Amino acid sequence: xxxxxxxxxxxxxxxxxxxxxxxxxxxMDKLFAEKIRKPxxxxxxxxxxxxxxxxxxxxxxxxxxxxxVVLWLLFIFLVRGLLVIPPNTAKVLLLFGKYExxxxxxxxxxxxxxxxxxxxxxxxRNFESEQLKVNDKMGNPVLISMVLVWxxxxxxxxxxxxxxxxxxxxxxxxxxxxxxxxxxxxDHFEDERAAVTLSTNFDEVNTSLERETxxxxxxxxxxxxxxxxxxxxxxxxxxxxxxxxxxxSAVVAARHKIVEGAVGMVEAALHLLSxxxxxxxxxxxxxxxxxxxxxxLCGDRESQPVVNTGTLNH
Numbered sequence: 001x002x003x004x005x006x007x008x009x010x011x012x013x014x015x016x017x018x019x020x021x022x023x024x025x026x027x028m029d030k031l032f033a034e035k036i037r038k039p040x041x042x043x044x045x046x047x048x049x050x051x052x053x054x055x056x057x058x059x060x061x062x063x064x065x066x067x068x069v070v071l072w073l074l075f076i077f078l079v080r081g082l083l084v085i086p087p088n089t090a091k092v093l094l095l096f097g098k099y100e101x102x103x104x105x106x107x108x109x110x111x112x113x114x115x116x117x118x119x120x121x122x123x124x125r126n127f128e129s130e131q132l133k134v135n136d137k138m139g140n141p142v143l144i145s146m147v148l149v150w151x152x153x154x155x156x157x158x159x160x161x162x163x164x165x166x167x168x169x170x171x172x173x174x175x176x177x178x179x180x181x182x183x184x185x186x187d188h189f190e191d192e193r194a195a196v197t198l199s200t201n202f203d204e205v206n207t208s209l210e211r212e213t214x215x216x217x218x219x220x221x222x223x224x225x226x227x228x229x230x231x232x233x234x235x236x237x238x239x240x241x242x243x244x245x246x247x248x249s250a251v252v253a254a255r256h257k258i259v260e261g262a263v264g265m266v267e268a269a270l271h272l273l274s275x276x277x278x279x280x281x282x283x284x285x286x287x288x289x290x291x292x293x294x295x296x297l298c299g300d301r302e303s304q305p306v307v308n309t310g311t312l313n314h
Contacts, residue, residue: 034156037101042108080113090155092118102155124151134181141235154221162220172216180209
């Protein structure tokens with residue numbers, strides 16, 4: 001079905017498909033998501049247990065056995081439901097295999113004794129990857145490692161969407177590091193036109209790494225607090241060659257700077273001699289002077305002074 005609005009057309013059939021798909025994803029996320037449960041205070045149940053024990057004792061002493069036994073069974077039932085939850089710890093509740101909710105509050109509580117309780121730490125944790133040998137964008141092998149600061153955001157996804165979420169984090173983090181290294185060159189020597197490199201643009205690289213890692217861990221309900229590179233170097237088999245190349249580039253840059261400064265000094269000397277009319281030099285003498293000054297200023301070794309006892313021509 002197609003509707004015409006002005007000069008444009010809208011395919012309502014495909015629009016409905018997209019809308020239904022988005023709504024399905026939305027409701028699936030709501031269905032398979034963490035449900036927060038607020039348990040009963042454990043202190044209220046504790047007082048009730050004291051009353052039950054007292055009544056059971058009275059019945060037993062009075063010779064009324066049946067009510068006393070029932071009250072003792074009730075006491076045991078109530079005791080088994082008591083639970084202490086420390087700070088930054090959540091309890092995932094299952095009733096005969098069905099997810100019933102998550103308790104995030106810390107304190108002394110009571111809940112159904114038939115609940116199976118899975119403990120999930122909500123504390124921030126560190127993960128430091130091993131040094132991985134990967135190829136950068138230009139194909140050169142590099143050694144790279146990272147540190148990840150993470151914590152559980154959704155206990156349902158962490159418990160049931162993935163198998164052993166801590167191992168899942170390790171595998172996905174290594175995968176994110178490999179993809180990051182393959183996306184950028186190591187430095188500008190590899191690609192002079194590169195806007196971002198691994199060794200110079202730390203903020204951009206770490207931001208990209210954090211975003212990539214967060215996307216991969218979203219399915220497990222993991223929040224990425226921080227992700228950054230802790231080690232970056234060339235692999236040993238090419239480290240020596242790359243070091244020589246960098247040294248050569250540094251020498252060339254230094255030579256260029258020296259020559260640029262020497263030319264300025266020679267120009268200033270010739271201009272000063274001409275302005276003060278100290279000596280008149282023809283083009284040949286100027287060329288000889290420029291050659292001598294450039295040799296002195298650009299040479300690696302100290303110049304040896306030579307005293308000319310003759311004329312300028314000899």
